[in-house]
Amino acid sequence: xxxxxxxxxxxxxxxxxxxxxxxxxxxxxxxxxxxxxxxxxxxxxxxxxxxxxxxxxxxxxxxxxxxxxxxxxxxxxxxxxxxxxxxxxxxxxxxxxxxxxxxxxxxxxxxxxxxxxxxxxxxxxxxxxxxxxxxxxxxxxxxxxxxxxxxxxxxxxxxxxxxxxxxxxxxxxxxxxxxxxxxxxxxxxxxxxxxxxxxxxxxxxxxxxxxxxxxxxxxxxxxxxxxxxxxxxxxxxxxxxxxxxxxxxxxxxxxxxxxxxxxxxxxxxxxxxxxxxxxxxxxxxxxxxxxxxxxxxxxxxxxxxxxxxxxxxxxxxxxxxxxxxxxxxx
Ligand code: FBP
Numbered sequence: 001x002x003x004x005x006x007x008x009x010x011x012x013x014x015x016x017x018x019x020x021x022x023x024x025x026x027x028x029x030x031x032x033x034x035x036x037x038x039x040x041x042x043x044x045x046x047x048x049x050x051x052x053x054x055x056x057x058x059x060x061x062x063x064x065x066x067x068x069x070x071x072x073x074x075x076x077x078x079x080x081x082x083x084x085x086x087x088x089x090x091x092x093x094x095x096x097x098x099x100x101x102x103x104x105x106x107x108x109x110x111x112x113x114x115x116x117x118x119x120x121x122x123x124x125x126x127x128x129x130x131x132x133x134x135x136x137x138x139x140x141x142x143x144x145x146x147x148x149x150x151x152x153x154x155x156x157x158x159x160x161x162x163x164x165x166x167x168x169x170x171x172x173x174x175x176x177x178x179x180x181x182x183x184x185x186x187x188x189x190x191x192x193x194x195x196x197x198x199x200x201x202x203x204x205x206x207x208x209x210x211x212x213x214x215x216x217x218x219x220x221x222x223x224x225x226x227x228x229x230x231x232x233x234x235x236x237x238x239x240x241x242x243x244x245x246x247x248x249x250x251x252x253x254x255x256x257x258x259x260x261x262x263x264x265x266x267x268x269x270x271x272x273x274x275x276x277x278x279x280x281x282x283x284x285x286x287x288x289x290x291x292x293x294x295x296x297x298x299x300x301x302x303x304x305x306x307x308x309x310x311x312x313x314x315x316x317x318x319x320x321x322x323x324x325x326x327x328x329x330x
Pocket of ligand 1 (some may be wrong): 055084103104105107108109197233234235236263
């Protein structure tokens with residue numbers, strides 16, 4: 001089975017970018033070990049601190065963030081990093097060609113129940129301006145040079161793209177190496193599976209409620225077939241399922257906090273997942289536009305997310321644009 005670096009060389013990826021992705025895999029192994037040690041490594045539970053998002057930090061959030069910072073900033077090709085757990089950016093090598101934005105531990109609410117969590121990353125080129133300020137990161141997702149995630153589950157998987165399709169590696173615990181286990185990930189256009197936090201239903205736009213209600217009506221409704229629901233409450237795991245077997249994943253606009261109607265973050269959740277999904281033949285939309293076309297204004301800005309099987313995302317957007325009617329059979 002092929003290892004990471006030979007695969008990247010075969011893909012003719014730039015040597016500096018290979019070094020960045022190689023550094024990310026080293027981080028993944030360190031975090032994977034601690035996640036799988038759980039209470040034995042004393043990494044469960046919460047700290048008393050809040051992060052820039054106003055969320056209580058878990059010990060593993062802090063530990064994973066520190067590991068990523070320490071190891072990534074040793075890489076001479078990294079100009080700076082931005083993290084969900086850091087207010088500002090952290091500078092690296094002045095002449096580093098790349099920037100790395102990351103969510104050190106996605107799905108934090110799953111840590112203490114031994115459920116699926118992950119690390120999500122997005123790599124961007126250092127702009128010519130090289131200001132050393134957060135504005136270096138404010139590039140649309142179309143500018144990403146690499147994007148992916150690590151899923152810490154029954155096995156640890158590294159899934160990423162450099163614009164040459166989606167590559168899937170599995171960590172061989174015996175030799176401590178990520179080995180290539182899938183190269184041609186394709187998301188089926190059609191699906192009968194959706195993922196959304198249903199408990200937020202009353203807070204959604206009416207059109208989004210209609211779309212989901214028609215899925216729930218199944219054969220008795222306008223969709224004329226049954227749909228199944230899944231929600232792992234970790235984007236990395238819900239999107240992994242979509243890459244494996246199709247589906248629609250959504251975290252849409254929500255009326256609860258008018259000044260903060262979205263939950264997920266553009267730079268280190270929306271953009272990397274959107275590029276992966278598009279590279280696998282799916283669609284990724286904010287409800288207003290293609291996620292990868294969004295011009296960011298802040299490294300921690302939030303975005304609506306509707307992604308997955310292309311035909312199903314189109315149908316959902318049809319409801320939001322009012323072109324898809326909800327004529328009930330009732
Ligand atoms: P973080 O855990 O990195 O803050 O990510 C947010 C997240 O956990 C996503 O991974 C997941 O899709 C969503 O929030 C779950 O939200 P909810 O608590 O509404 O189920």
